[in-house]
Amino acid sequence: MSSPVPAPSPAPLRIAYSPCPNDTFVFHAWAHGRVPGAPEPAVTFADIDVTNGMAERGESDVLKVSYAVLPWVLREYALLPCGGALGRGCGPLVLTRDERSAESLSGATVAVPSERSTAYLLFRLWAAKAVPGGVGRILVLPFHEIMPAVRDGRVDAGLVIHEARFTYPSYGLHSLADMGEAWEEATGLPIPLGAIIAKRSLGEERLRLLADSIRESVRQAWADPEASRAYVLEHAQEMDPAVADQHIGLYVNEFTADLGEEGYAAVRGLLTRAAAEGLVPTLGRDALAFPGAG
Numbered sequence: 001m002s003s004p005v006p007a008p009s010p011a012p013l014r015i016a017y018s019p020c021p022n023d024t025f026v027f028h029a030w031a032h033g034r035v036p037g038a039p040e041p042a043v044t045f046a047d048i049d050v051t052n053g054m055a056e057r058g059e060s061d062v063l064k065v066s067y068a069v070l071p072w073v074l075r076e077y078a079l080l081p082c083g084g085a086l087g088r089g090c091g092p093l094v095l096t097r098d099e100r101s102a103e104s105l106s107g108a109t110v111a112v113p114s115e116r117s118t119a120y121l122l123f124r125l126w127a128a129k130a131v132p133g134g135v136g137r138i139l140v141l142p143f144h145e146i147m148p149a150v151r152d153g154r155v156d157a158g159l160v161i162h163e164a165r166f167t168y169p170s171y172g173l174h175s176l177a178d179m180g181e182a183w184e185e186a187t188g189l190p191i192p193l194g195a196i197i198a199k200r201s202l203g204e205e206r207l208r209l210l211a212d213s214i215r216e217s218v219r220q221a222w223a224d225p226e227a228s229r230a231y232v233l234e235h236a237q238e239m240d241p242a243v244a245d246q247h248i249g250l251y252v253n254e255f256t257a258d259l260g261e262e263g264y265a266a267v268r269g270l271l272t273r274a275a276a277e278g279l280v281p282t283l284g285r286d287a288l289a290f291p292g293a294g
Contacts, residue, residue: 001056002147008101009230009268010040011023012039012040012042013039013040013041013042013061013062013202014042014044014060014061014062015027015041015042015060015061015062015063015278016042016044016045016046016048016050016051016054016062016063016064017045017051017063017093017219017275018044018045018046018048018051018059018064018194018224019045019047019235019236020035020162020163020229020230020235020236020247020251021150021193021236021239021244021245021247021248022247022248022250022251022252022256024062024087024231024235024236025212025221025225025228025248026083026214026218026226026252026256027041027043027083027214027217027218027227027231028217028220028221028227028231028260029216029217029220029227029228029230030213030214030216030217031043031231032231033083034220035213035216035220036210036219037209037213037233038210038213038216038217039209039210039213039225040280041205041235042283044060045235046094047103047142047143048064048065048066048113048114048117049116049117049142050114050164050196051063051064051065052066052068052069052114052116053064053137054094055069055073055077055197056073056252058076058171058199061145061199061202062196062197062210063196063197063198064084064194064195064196065194065195065196065197066082066114066117066119066193066194066195067115067193067194067195067244067267067270067271067284068116068117068120068121068270068274068280069116069117069140069191070195070197070271070283070287070288071119071271071275071276071281071283071287072280072284073167073197074197074280074283074284074288075195076199076205076259076286077198077199077200078199078200078291079195079196079197079201079267079288079290080124080195080196080197080198080199080207080210080211080214080290081211081213081258081259081263081290082196082211082215082218082257082258082259083187083196083211083214083217083218083256084192084193084194084195084196084255084256085193085194085251085255085256086191086193086250086253086255086256086259086263086266086267087190087191087193087250087251087255088184088190089180089181089184089198089250090165090180090181090251091178091179091180091181091182091183091184091191091194092118092119092122092123092159092160092177092178092179092180093156093159093160093164093165093168093172093175093176093177093178093179094110094126094158094159094162094175094177094179094207095122095147095150095157095158095159095160095164095168095174095175095176096150096156096157096158096173096174096176096185097150097151097172097173097174097247098174099174099176100176100178101176102127102131102172103130103131103132103175103200104131105127105131105135105156105157105176106131106132106133106134106135106136106158107133107135107136108135108136108137108157108249108287109135109136109138109139109155109156109157110123110135110136110138110156110157110158110159111135111139111140111141111145111146111149111150111155111156111157111158111159111294112138112139112140112141112146112158112159113138113141113142113143113146113158113160114140114161115138117161117189118192118193118270119123119159119161119179119193120271120291121279121280122158122179122180122182122191122270122276123159123179123185124184124274124277124279125182125184125256125274125277125279126177126179126183128277130177130182137170139155141158143160143162143164143223145162146160147156147168147171147271148171150171150173151172152209154209157172157176158173159179161193162229162247163239163243163244163247165244165250166243166246166247167243177193180208181271186210187266187269189262189264189266190255190263190266190285191266191270192263192266192270193251194251195243195267196214198221205224207290207291212292213279215257215258216289217256218256218257221252221265223228232244232248255292264288267288269285271283276289
């Protein structure tokens with residue numbers, strides 16, 4: 001009598017997230033097999049402008065993307081209710097080489113990290129009210145090239161994200177406006193920056209397991225921050241450890257563990273306002289609903 005053939009193990013889930021400290025902090029436990037029962041991940045590191053494109057092409061099972069890209073990908077992907085980045089006091093900044101007014105950006109050249117980013121949507125929503133006649137040329141640059149371009153006078157202003165909030169004074173630059181501050185004053189809501197999405201084809205059961213695994217990875221990160229430190233600093237490249245800690249403190253918070261009503265309201269608010277300005281397609285009524293909820 002032949003022995004039963006064991007069922008094949010599920011293939012590892014392909015997940016892509018950035019090497020930024022908040023992502024490596026959040027996903028450390030899961031990526032290192034420390035979450036019991038979690039799906040095995042196969043990790044790719046990529047900046048968010050790259051993962052946004054991957055999502056539009058359906059190239060990974062799980063991705064960290066900008067909330068701004070959701071209207072283009074939610075047919076194939078579901079928004080997970082955890083693991084992402086929302087917060088207060090953590091918005092993108094508009095930087096200039098010298099102190100100037102918002103009105104001076106009329107017709108100006110502005111460098112941005114992506115036109116499919118939350119930072120860009122927040123900037124366009126702000127500029128529609130603050131910059132008479134609107135800005136001129138938008139130039140997309142990798143985020144680490146934006147501050148040098150402003151400093152060297154190659155662009156009139158730059159929209160910066162990530163650790164640039166803490167390092168721009170070292171380039172001799174000035175903060176003209178804080179996009180997050182403008183958003184919070186207008187809405188009272190947190191700033192929706194990065195989302196975690198997963199393919200709907202994984203099915204509800206696996207999506208629920210995935211969300212539970214990410215929440216447990218977040219809990220472990222908070223319970224033992226030192227466990228992830230080497231992983232965080234390895235992928236943060238030349239970032240100062242103190243800056244990495246500030247980065248984590250800003251972007252990993254209660255909304256990372258669970259979006260909750262306020263988090264979902266922030267996401268809907270951003271995408272509804274952006275759609276009204278013609279910046280993104282209009283979302284369907286249940287587009288943000290998590291298939292495994294309820």
